[in-house]
Amino acid sequence: MSGKDSRTSVTRRQVMAATGATSAALLSGCLGGNGDEQSSGSGDQSGETATDADATETPIPQTSLSLAGWAADDTESELLKQRISDFESTHDNIDVSYSAVQAKYKQKLKTQLGAGNAPDVFYVDANYFGSFAANDVLLSLDELEADQELDTDDFFEPLIDAFRHDGSLYGVPKDFSTLGLFYNTELFDQAGVEAPETWSELKQALAAVAEKTDVKAPMMEYGNARMWKALLYQNGGQMLSDDESEAVFASDEGVEALEYMLELRDEGLLATPDELGAGWHGAGLGTEEIAAAIIGPWTFPFLAENHPEVDEKIDVAHLPIPEGGQKATSAYTVSYSVAYNTDSPAASRELIKGLTSSEGMQKWAEQGLALSARKSHQSLQFYEDHPRYKTLLEAGEWSVPVAYGPNSEALLNRLHPELEGAMLGQQSAEAALTKAQEKINTEVF
Amino acid sequence: MARSNYEYPGYEASGATYWTKTTLLYAVVSLGALWMTLPFWWTLTTALSQNPTASSVTFIPAELTLGNFVTLWERPDILLVRWFLNTVLFATAVTLFNLAFDSLAGYSLAKVDFWGRDTLFLGFISTMMIPGMVTLIPVYLLLVELNWINTYQGLIAPLAANPFGIFLLRQHFKSLPSALGDAAKIDGCNEFQTFYKVYLPLAKPALATLGIFTFMGAWNNFEWPLIIANSNEMYTLPVALFAVRNQYFAEWGLMMAAALLIVAPVIIAFLAAQNYFIQGMSLSGMKG
Amino acid sequence: MSFEESRTDTDAESALFEVATSVKQQLGINRDQDNLMGWMFVLPNVVMFLVFLLGPVLFAFFISFQDWNILKNEGTWVGLTNYIEILQPWPWENNFAALKDPTVNLWWYSLKNTAVYAIGTVPLQIFGGLAIALLLDKRVRGKKIYRAAYFMPVMLSGAASAVMWRWFLAADGVINGLLEPIGLAHNWAGDPATALGGVMLMAIWGGIGSNMIFFLAGLQNIPEELYEAARIDGASDWEKFRHVTWPNLGNTSFFVIVMAIISSFQVFGIALAFSAGGPYYSTTTSVLLIYQRAFEEGQMGVGAAMAFLLFILIFAFSYYQYRYRQSEEVDY
Structure with missing residues (x-):
């Protein structure tokens, strides 16, 4: 059983907010991120654009910066404010005013950008990063690529690549979350099963749990089949074509992955929150109405705070993969980015550097809201002490950000309801994916 | 009701039929009333239950606790007082603007003989035909341009005038004798003084009705603040309830406690001033 | 003058x-x-x-003729593209598949949802309101209390009643608690086949009270002598209603019907707060679709075009009603 990684000062809402995942998403189907993960491999182009190399040497005049992000409540704001005062104490000439938006952050930011009065530095979810970058509302951060101190090579490639557009960097990941298989060790023991490693093992394990324990359903998943995106990549499929010019998820691999989920569902092994009367996976795990769920690190603080006894029984494994498939999971990530029209580009870059440097990122990640985006942090004592976090962190290596180019939001808005239709038994896996793909390729691309 | 016994059910019928009819009447009306009010009871009992289940709250709650209200109060992301004050400010401002603007226009259209008056009135009335959702997008974009998104002025200004109010008050002013104004003018009142000192006091009942009606509409308005308020601290109660619903989905006790807090002031106000509300409602029906 | x-x-x-x-x-x-x-x-x-x-x-x-970019707050001219993309394929081109399958064309599907909602709610709101008004117009003991009871739902914000009804109709909700013993429990709000019905039930609940008030006011205006005359002629209750009450409620019922239909075409808040248009588009009404396109996806041009299409529909309908009423009045 894993060690205790409870951080009772953090509530579910903070964590969900930190990952951009609110429980609202289960209905609106907007949990997804977006980004453009296919741009991997473009990581070394920074030299071409870093003409401004002396920018970092020119002393920055007395500057005040505005920074906006979301925070579900004061506790989370306080955590970030501490990081900001750390930064200010080493940068006498930069004064940062931070504002936490507690609700419709994205809408607010979009209208501010449209009106030309956005903050200097702000969070950008990978989900809408693509549309921001494509519309030239973000400032290139290529100078930071060359910065030895920041060392962008240390970031998990899929994460930092999610914030590249046309070969330039427009955001630095502030943290990330991956999906892992959360399971109740006591219930699994009762059923006589171990953490599954393959799809068929998962199915058997869930069947055993269904038979031998009195859970309401062995596993829970949203109506919009959130985990399907990870299963698609595990099975060798992909969301977009290599040149990102069209959606290609309705491949055999994609259909097979969804059919697998529908099988679980038809056999009563997978139920939606709506059917179970629980708001989300964490609540289901906490009340032991379910034994397993594919979910992310934002669940930990919720369990620790609300269901401490159950929390001790929950362990995390990497996602099971299909026989002969490859490791993959979904990643949700958020960047610090800079407005195209900022008055203080140099100071903004400096702030981002301070918050995402090895030291800054470590301090932030150790709050337990989300995972450090830096590979080298896998050896941190914090992760040794918290093996469940470590499992989720390791998966960063093979994670695929939920981010699909400039039209990511529109794509997911059309995909999720079709997946929901399939999960509700309204249509077959193939029909759902084919229809969604066709719709996306005609309406979105 | 000035109606006499003639309408009494089964007035002319024999005793047995009369009783059957009366019983049936009361049964139907009572059943309907039960359907109307039971949801409020369910909301109350659910809000007072820690772990509401269908059977525990349907009629008599199994346990009573204020836990949900305490939780709501303690959650740092739930700004009950702020939301309440936002809603009061929003609804009051919208009401005052409407009363001021609409009474000016209503008076002028009824009592001042100015060039283009009838065309203008027709113009105002025909804007009632424009469905709200047509202007939602352009007004939003206009407010983006003005930097008024997520501000009180953005919430209030677009609702500050309403053709229905103009119509209602014009009809009322028209029903008041013009001689009053002429007399006032003989006494040396100018047009504004005539309006303000002579006619406006006489329009109090209509103003009260329009005021209650407008206030209620703004208090309950969900769509407009949903689009304009982008941050927690700018929410009005209906939008806040929607946010709570999304955040705490399936935590029914908590959601119903939040719903109750939003509903209670309106219901209390209604029960205290029932006649005004119903009169306001009837008047809005008269325009047809 | x-x-x-x-x-x-x-x-x-x-x-x-x-x-x-x-x-x-x-x-x-x-x-x-x-x-x-x-x-x-x-x-x-x-x-x-x-x-x-x-x-x-x-x-x-x-x-509505622009591809509007919310991030720049400016648009580029695209002619009729928005309208064409919204409307095509035309429903008759594919045997009205769009009315059954939301993926074929979401606009037509949302219009179908809206029409179902309108047809399902308006008559019940109106006849319910009229029936209660007629009953309460008689000498009923405790009339004020009944009237208050029927009017209470009218006082609620759509958001509040949607949140309440979402719980009543949930899989583990109150209504299933009542239906369980007779074996009719069902995940009403979670099933695409019944979710819109849930929204309609809520709308009828909230709509009867206001219509009742309109009709009560209308009934007050009918001169007592007309009933007296009918009574002397030996008219039955039904005949009195048919020949005295109903014709004299003409203005009220015209107003009530037109308003009810227009507002039912614009329903959006309650569907959003009830189930966010889901499950599987089953509660996606036209205005909810406009809201999602414009304010969730930022496609202001498409949203504006949809709004205009709906505007035309509502206008045509109101005009037709108006003409119909005018032609009827000639007969009196």
Whole structure:
């Protein structure tokens, strides 16, 4: 059983907010991120654009910066404010005013950008990063690529690549979350099963749990089949074509992955929150109405705070993969980015550097809201002490950000309801994916 | 009701039929009333239950606790007082603007003989035909341009005038004798003084009705603040309830406690001033 | 002409007019001054209407031909593209598949949802309201309490009633608690086949009360003598209703029906708060689709075009109703 990684000062809402995942998403189907993960491999182009190399040497005049992000409540704001005062104490000439938006952050930011009065530095979810970058509302951060101190090579490639557009960097990941298989060790023991490693093992394990324990359903998943995106990549499929010019998820691999989920569902092994009367996976795990769920690190603080006894029984494994498939999971990530029209580009870059440097990122990640985006942090004592976090962190290596180019939001808005239709038994896996793909390729691309 | 016994059910019928009819009447009306009010009871009992289940709250709650209200109060992301004050400010401002603007226009259209008056009135009335959702997008974009998104002025200004109010008050002013104004003018009142000192006091009942009606509409308005308020601290109660619903989905006790807090002031106000509300409602029906 | 129109007043008053007219002339209050004051008084409203109503309608028409970029707050001209993409494929081209399958064309599907909602709620709201009004118009003990009970749902914000009904109709909700013993429990709000029914049930619940009030007011205005005359003629209850009550409620019922249909075409808040358009688009009404396209996806041009299409529909309907009513009135 894993060690205790409870951080009772953090509530579910903070964590969900930190990952951009609110429980609202289960209905609106907007949990997804977006980004453009296919741009991997473009990581070394920074030299071409870093003409401004002396920018970092020119002393920055007395500057005040505005920074906006979301925070579900004061506790989370306080955590970030501490990081900001750390930064200010080493940068006498930069004064940062931070504002936490507690609700419709994205809408607010979009209208501010449209009106030309956005903050200097702000969070950008990978989900809408693509549309921001494509519309030239973000400032290139290529100078930071060359910065030895920041060392962008240390970031998990899929994460930092999610914030590249046309070969330039427009955001630095502030943290990330991956999906892992959360399971109740006591219930699994009762059923006589171990953490599954393959799809068929998962199915058997869930069947055993269904038979031998009195859970309401062995596993829970949203109506919009959130985990399907990870299963698609595990099975060798992909969301977009290599040149990102069209959606290609309705491949055999994609259909097979969804059919697998529908099988679980038809056999009563997978139920939606709506059917179970629980708001989300964490609540289901906490009340032991379910034994397993594919979910992310934002669940930990919720369990620790609300269901401490159950929390001790929950362990995390990497996602099971299909026989002969490859490791993959979904990643949700958020960047610090800079407005195209900022008055203080140099100071903004400096702030981002301070918050995402090895030291800054470590301090932030150790709050337990989300995972450090830096590979080298896998050896941190914090992760040794918290093996469940470590499992989720390791998966960063093979994670695929939920981010699909400039039209990511529109794509997911059309995909999720079709997946929901399939999960509700309204249509077959193939029909759902084919229809969604066709719709996306005609309406979105 | 000035109606006499003639309408009494089964007035002319024999005793047995009369009783059957009366019983049936009361049964139907009572059943309907039960359907109307039971949801409020369910909301109350659910809000007072820690772990509401269908059977525990349907009629008599199994346990009573204020836990949900305490939780709501303690959650740092739930700004009950702020939301309440936002809603009061929003609804009051919208009401005052409407009363001021609409009474000016209503008076002028009824009592001042100015060039283009009838065309203008027709113009105002025909804007009632424009469905709200047509202007939602352009007004939003206009407010983006003005930097008024997520501000009180953005919430209030677009609702500050309403053709229905103009119509209602014009009809009322028209029903008041013009001689009053002429007399006032003989006494040396100018047009504004005539309006303000002579006619406006006489329009109090209509103003009260329009005021209650407008206030209620703004208090309950969900769509407009949903689009304009982008941050927690700018929410009005209906939008806040929607946010709570999304955040705490399936935590029914908590959601119903939040719903109750939003509903209670309106219901209390209604029960205290029932006649005004119903009169306001009837008047809005008269325009047809 | 204000003086002409005011002639409905008493004789004494009309005598005053003449005095006043001459006084006015003596005081030099002339048309110029009336023009100035009149326009001054309506000015605030005129400005508000131009800025927040008429201007925006024209602007909406303009952006419905644009691909509007919310991030830049500017658009590019795309001609009829938005309209074409919304409307095509035409429903008759594919045997009306769009009415069954939301993926074929979401606009037509949302319109179907809207129509189902309108047809399912409007008559029940109206007849329910009329029936209760007729019953309460009689001498019923505790009438005030009944009236308050029926009116209470009207006082609620759509958001509040949607949140409440979402719980009543949840899989583990109160209504299933009642239906369980008779074996009719069902995940009402979570099933695409029944979710819209849930929204409609809620709308009927919230709509009867206001119609009841309108009809009660209308009933008050029917002269008692008409009933008296009918009674002397030996009319039955039904005949009294058919020949006295109903014709005399003409204005009220015209207004109530038109308003109910127009507002049912614009339903959006309750569907959003109830189930966010889901499950599987089953509660996606036309205005909810407009909201999602415009404010969730930022496609302002598409949203504006959809809004105009709906506007045309509502306008055509209201006009038809108006003409129909006019032709009916000739018969009286």
